[in-house]
Amino acid sequence: MEILNEARAVYSEIQAVRHQLHRCPELGHREVETTRLIRACLEEYGAEVLDYGFPTGLAARIRGGHPGKLLALREDIDALPILENTGLPFASQTPGVCHACGHDVHTAALLGCAKLLARRREELWGDVLLIFQCGEETFDGAAAMLSRGLFRDGTPHAVVGFHCAPDLPLGTISIREGIANASCDSIRLEVTGKGGHGAHPELCVDPVVLSAGLLMQLQTLVSRNNNPADPVVLTFGEIHGGTAPNIIPNTVTLRGTLRTLDNDVRRRHLEAIAQIGEDFCRTFGGSCTAAVELGVPPLVNDPESCRLLHRAADRVLGPDCVETGRAPSMGSDDFSCLLEECGNRGVQFQLGTAQEGLPQSGLGLHVAENIFPDEALLPGIALLTQFALDDLSPNR
Ligand SMILES: [Zn+2]
Ligand SMILES: [Zn+2]
Numbered sequence: 322m323e324i325l326n327e328a329r330a331v332y333s334e335i336q337a338v339r340h341q342l343h344r345c346p347e348l349g350h351r352e353v354e355t356t357r358l359i360r361a362c363l364e365e366y367g368a369e370v371l372d373y374g375f376p377t378g379l380a381a382r383i384r385g386g387h388p389g390k391l392l393a394l395r396e397d398i399d400a401l402p403i404l405e406n407t408g409l410p411f412a413s414q415t416p417g418v419c420h421a422c423g424h425d426v427h428t429a430a431l432l433g434c435a436k437l438l439a440r441r442r443e444e445l446w447g448d449v450l451l452i453f454q455c456g457e458e459t460f461d462g463a464a465a466m467l468s469r470g471l472f473r474d475g476t477p478h479a480v481v482g483f484h485c486a487p488d489l490p491l492g493t494i495s496i497r498e499g500i501a502n503a504s505c506d507s508i509r510l511e512v513t514g515k516g517g518h519g520a521h522p523e524l525c526v527d528p529v530v531l532s533a534g535l536l537m538q539l540q541t542l543v544s545r546n547n548n549p550a551d552p553v554v555l556t557f558g559e560i561h562g563g564t565a566p567n568i569i570p571n572t573v574t575l576r577g578t579l580r581t582l583d584n585d586v587r588r589r590h591l592e593a594i595a596q597i598g599e600d601f602c603r604t605f606g607g608s609c610t611a612a613v614e615l616g617v618p619p620l621v622n623d624p625e626s627c628r629l630l631h632r633a634a635d636r637v638l639g640p641d642c643v644e645t646g647r648a649p650s651m652g653s654d655d656f657s658c659l660l661e662e663c664g665n666r667g668v669q670f671q672l673g674t675a676q677e678g679l680p681q682s683g684l685g686l687h688v689a690e691n692i693f694p695d696e697a698l699l700p701g702i703a704l705l706t707q708f709a710l711d712d713l714s715p716n717r
């Protein structure tokens with residue numbers, strides 16, 4: 322409970338930072354003011370801001386008093402293109418952009434943790450790399466920071482972080498050992514036929530009808546080709562084509578997302594989507610080209626980090642505050658890219674943010690009305706700090 326008390330002591334200061342972040346949300350890769358604020362806080366707390374030249378996002382290091390391992394703590398800092406409707410006094414002042422995924426809570430909690438760890442640096446056997454990641458919602462921020470040398474001064478032995486969970490009670494967390502989140506890739510299918518007059522389909526190859534048939538055919542991949550024990554989601558959220566009801570267009574574009582919990586299943590489906598697109602459209606005299614934008618791998622939490630985190634949670638939050646039986650989510654987080662880079666050592670846990678008596682805190686992620694209560698900062702700060710202290714302790 323000692324760390325929780327230290328977190329309480331910095332709470333009002335970190336709460337103010339959180340409100341400032343929440344008021345000025347910025348979309349992925351445009352987090353300029355957010356990055357500036359994070360830098361100012363870290364410099365004040367005595368963490369060493371690393372000059373890695375990221376356009377947005379930031380890394381900093383807390384050098385321990387003794388030599389040892391390097392542990393990474395990561396939170397994301399970007400907002401969403403949603404018009405906030407929470408009614409909070411510190412609501413977004415940027416129309417159409419808000420922190421509806423709780424990343425302002427993530428960022429502020431990691432700042433609070435940085436403040437506590439910087440004070441206790443003499444106790445650390447090793448260093449902490451603090452990662453304030455840009456562009457999580459765009460699924461490319463982790464990759465962008467890695468490609469610019471995020472780990473240039475050493476690959477961390479593990480990476481740890483959390484995400485807010487409006488479906489879990491405040492004061493509890495969820496730790497899922499093994500697979501926790503799905504992979505996510507984007508697919509773009511360009512269906513080409515032969516355009517012409519809507520009254521003379523016999524002279525055309527209609528890409529609209531081809532696309533309709535292809536969409537249904539692709540869904541049978543999940544229901545007929547896939548092992549039902551391997552969860553797969555294939556969603557096409559965009560169809561673009563045509564200019565008038567009586568004109569058959571030349572092309573139709575479909576854009577979708579594939580989610581899987583396994584890299585082999587992922588690869589097989591991506592190949593099959595392209596193949597079925599090509600074969601199906603050729604059967605009816607058209608053609609189809611597939612472009613895959615590889616996103617993020619599945620997120621896999623390693624058992625050892627989960628055990629250490631569970632122990633830290635028992636100490637900080639008290640017993641019975643950890644849920645371990647949560648089903649994997651088909652949602653994705655590019656935390657998995659950092660995990661993969663660290664040899665799949667580390668864990669992302671879910672931090673409960675549903676507050677009793679405040680139904681608006683249980684609506685869900687990416688919901689304009691959802692409120693992430695300030696009180697979630699306390700367990701967030703305390704747990705990240707306790708984990709780092711335990712992980713970098715000589716008698717672990
Ligand atoms: Zn999100
Ligand atoms: Zn998020």
